[in-house]
Amino acid sequence: MTDAQAPRSREAGKAIDRWLRSHAAQVRLPVSLNAAIGLFGGLLIVLQAWLLARVVDALAIRGQALESVATLLAGMLGVFALRALTAVASERTAFAVAARIKPAMRDMLYAQIEALGPAWTRSQRSGELANTLVDGVESLEKYYALYLPQSALAALVPLSILVFVFPADWLSGLIMLITAPLIPAFMILIGKGAERLNQRQWRRLARMSAHFLDMIEGLTTLKLFNASRAESEIIARISDEYRKSTMAVLRVAFLSSLVLEFLATLSIAMVAVFIGFRLLFGDIHYLPGLFVLLLAPEFYLPLRNMGTQYHARMEAIGAAERMVELMETRPSTVSPAGGSYTVLPPEQPVAxxxxxxxxxxxxxxxxxxxxxxxxxxxxxxxxxxxxxxxxxxxxxxxxxxxxxxxxxxxxxxxxxxxxxxxxxxxxxxxxxxxxxxxxxxxxxxxxxxxxxxxxxxxxxxxxxxxxxxxxxxxxxxxxxxxxxxxxxxxxxxxxxxxxxxxxxxxxxxxxxxxxxxxxxxxxxxxxxxxxxxxxxxxxxxxxxxxxxxxxxxxxxxxxxxxxxxxxxxxxxxxxxxxxxxxxxxxxxxxxx
CATH class of the missing domain: 3.40.50.300 (P-loop containing nucleotide triphosphate hydrolases)
Structure with a gap:
């Protein structure tokens, strides 16, 4: 596919996303387990914030002795240990997702290429097919291992935190509830342009891979016809086009990270300012105020991580565009009239x-x-x-x-x-x-x-x-x-x-x-x-x-x-x- 061809519409991008999600059934267990581990980690954060708030309140505000909070400190150490274990478990399950989905996708694509047969493959550029089977499938790893679990956590963890924030301070909970949707909204707006850029980047990568393979296979001919310099100039031009498209994708990625970080920081600051003024005027006690303030960054963290992993979604959609085209290509086989194939006697000569x-x-x-x-x-x-x-x-x-x-x-x-x-x-x-x-x-x-x-x-x-x-x-x-x-x-x-x-x-x-x-x-x-x-x-x-x-x-x-x-x-x-x-x-x- 060349850049002259029109990029897929946003609706087509959604269709590719649905295609990717339809294959998540192959990794549903590890993906669900990863999300469950993340949710458990989110609940541990709430417990950690509550224990820390009580320790600080007891020592700094109430002036109690250190021995009086020994149980709380022991509980915090236990929470830290559990969080470390959840981090390891999350990494292991992500690895399990990658180990399962990549071979399955490659087997599926190879089976389709085999079904389409040599007559079809001769009409394709080998480098593009190889790029789809190798780099394209590799790019799906983060989509299944990171993006899908994080998309679930971006909803579950903030809602779980709100369950504890509203009883402690309903005003801070309301601020969080109102500001939280701004992060995914801006993420989607920025993603509109990123999707098109990622698709263009993958088309240019496929073109460059195909051209490199053509050059290697035809190196003898290029040498004999003294065309090496001209071919080098073509490769330099194609490589520069790929560099430009990559830089365009990175610019959007950095811009989106900056915007999302700014929104999250601004939202946290709003919560902190409101809590600070209300503490000053005595409208809120120190313990619930500190508890909510400790939870505020953790409330927005899954949304910020979602923004970070949203780039993995865009990259996967760009790479899967060629896969969807490949899987939608119908083999030229003809179904037998009776619905089942006729068996030839094994020893019979052929006429x-x-x-x-x-x-x-x-x-x-x-x-x-x-x-x-x-x-x-x-x-x-x-x-x-x-x-x-x-x-x-x-x-x-x-x-x-x-x-x-x-x-x-x-x-x-x-x-x-x-x-x-x-x-x-x-x-x-x-x-x-x-x-x-x-x-x-x-x-x-x-x-x-x-x-x-x-x-x-x-x-x-x-x-x-x-x-x-x-x-x-x-x-x-x-x-x-x-x-x-x-x-x-x-x-x-x-x-x-x-x-x-x-x-x-x-x-x-x-x-x-x-x-x-x-x-x-x-x-x-x-x-x-x-x-x-x-x-x-x-x-x-x-x-x-x-x-x-x-x-x-x-x-x-x-x-x-x-x-x-x-x-x-x-x-x-x-x-x-x-x-x-x-x-x-x-x-x-x-x-x-």
Whole structure:
């Protein structure tokens, strides 16, 4: 989201606040416990003020001996000890809130991103999503751990104090009752501007995070095109915009603190002045006057703390704006017609049929038009065509990451949309051109194929993929840690680890996207041999670019502009002398 987009209205801010509160059920117990501890602490303050007032009255006014107030002093020590314990308990419960809410929110957001699928995430900036999952969730900690309990205490503690103040001095109680609402009123007025500033700050932070990630991923390109200086200037400008927005938020925060402190101090002074004059004229006794005067700062303290924590609310609303958008984005899944998914027999081979399948990313940009073909169980089908023909979209439809806008995809005669997506993904293995290896050990990366596989099965899969030999030569063998995206391995080694995953998964349907692309001759030979072994006894659908790969297929589909242009074996298509023959001649010319 950019600054050009209009900020959310105040009503939308309230809606985000309601969304945040709706998730408080996950931490209701520790939040309620924290508020109860705070209320108990407030009652201890009343007791402490009463004991202190009686001690001072006895010693300074009545001139009694110190021994006469020993019990009162012992009671004060007990109150001090209890207040210290409540402070520790409050801190512990706040920690419990944070420890519970942050993992729960991250799990929820991750599950939503997973449900939206790779097709959706490719349209987003990775840095913005990472910022939402990391910094955004972190910013919610103070909202749940501090703001929510304090919002309850801001009402409960002052009311509890008033219960004791009114019998002691009704006039001071009336002053407190009248002045108390001024603090939250001013807090809300100032918060109107702070909410907009916080949202802008978070949008700029997300933009900066996304840009930093783009720069790191494209550092080689920037160096090669001598664009580092220009990129540095862009980063400096984005960083300065974030600095300005942060300073604007801080100015409002400092201003609000100053105003709230001034109002609280002025209210306390009013109480003190009224009590002072009435003591002077004998309208109030010293003991109740001192008792009320000691309670006056404690009466306004929860309201002042509420003002301090109100900034946490604004920050949380700014951070949660992106979370709400994410959670409100509806996955492109299609519910099964009968309300429940159809179960595929576990050992049954897989056959596919595209029945007049259309697909469009938007209504005015169709990508596939009336695709109609069958892939028989155990058949090897290669899909070829010029760039932009729709090959990758076809694969995304088979994987279930996209859904047809017209027609149907049938798996063994069952509509794909009626099969449980997780169950369907367990029935296929996917080997792309550029496999993703995660930061972790070689063993962990292979085990993604089957997390319950033992070491013997993993070594067997690696051997079938011609990966076992080079893995054993690594410093720690299968325990060798890899960098992000397999840093430390060659392209051919990464591809063979991806094939080892597919061997380990042992799925009946194999989906390939030219795994030998961009490999050196030796790596290509090993990967080709591994693919041939992996394809035995399986249904294979592959996007093919190399002529040698295409000729191994039982049948070839030729796509052009989202339509099925030709279909047949290599020899049959060469005799037609159509698009496929042109592609073959172009490939031979490029290879020469």
């Amino acid at each position: 596919l049929r595209f029945a007049a399948v259309d697909f469009a990313y938007t209504s005015d940009t169709p990508v596939l038009h009336g695709l109609d073909f069958a892939l028989q169980a155990g058949e090897r089908l290669a899909v070829v065509g010029p760039s932009g023909a729709g090959k990758s979209t076809l694969i995304q439809l088979v994987l279930g990451f996209l859904h047809p806008t017209g027609g149907n995809i049938l798996v063994n005669g069952i509509p794909l949309d009626e099969i449980d997506p997780q169950a369907w993904l367990r029935r296929l293995a996917w080997v792309p051109q550029k496999p993703t290896l995660f930061h972790g050990s070689v063993l962990d990366n292979i085990r993604l194929g089957d997390i319950e596989a033992d070491m013997d099965r993993i070594r067997e899969a690696a051997a079938n993929a011609h990966a076992d030999d080079f893995i054993r030569d690594l410093p720690q063998g299968y325990g060798t840690l890899l960098g992000d995206r397999g840093q430390g391995l060659s392209g051919g080694q990464i591809q063979r680890i991806a094939l080892a995953r597919a061997f380990l998964k042992n799925a009946p349907l194999l989906v390939l996207d030219e795994p030998t692309a961009s490999l050196d001759p030796d790596s290509e030979r090993l990967v080709t041999a591994a693919v041939e072994r992996l394809a035995q006894g399986r249904t294979v659908l592959s996007i093919a670019h190399r002529l040698d790969t295409v000729r191994r297929a039982d049948r070839i589909l030729v796509m052009n502009a989202g339509r099925l242009a030709e279909s047949g074996s290599h020899d049959e298509l060469m005799r037609i002398d159509g698009l496929y023959a042109d592609l073959c001649r172009a490939y031979r010319g490029a290879a020469a």
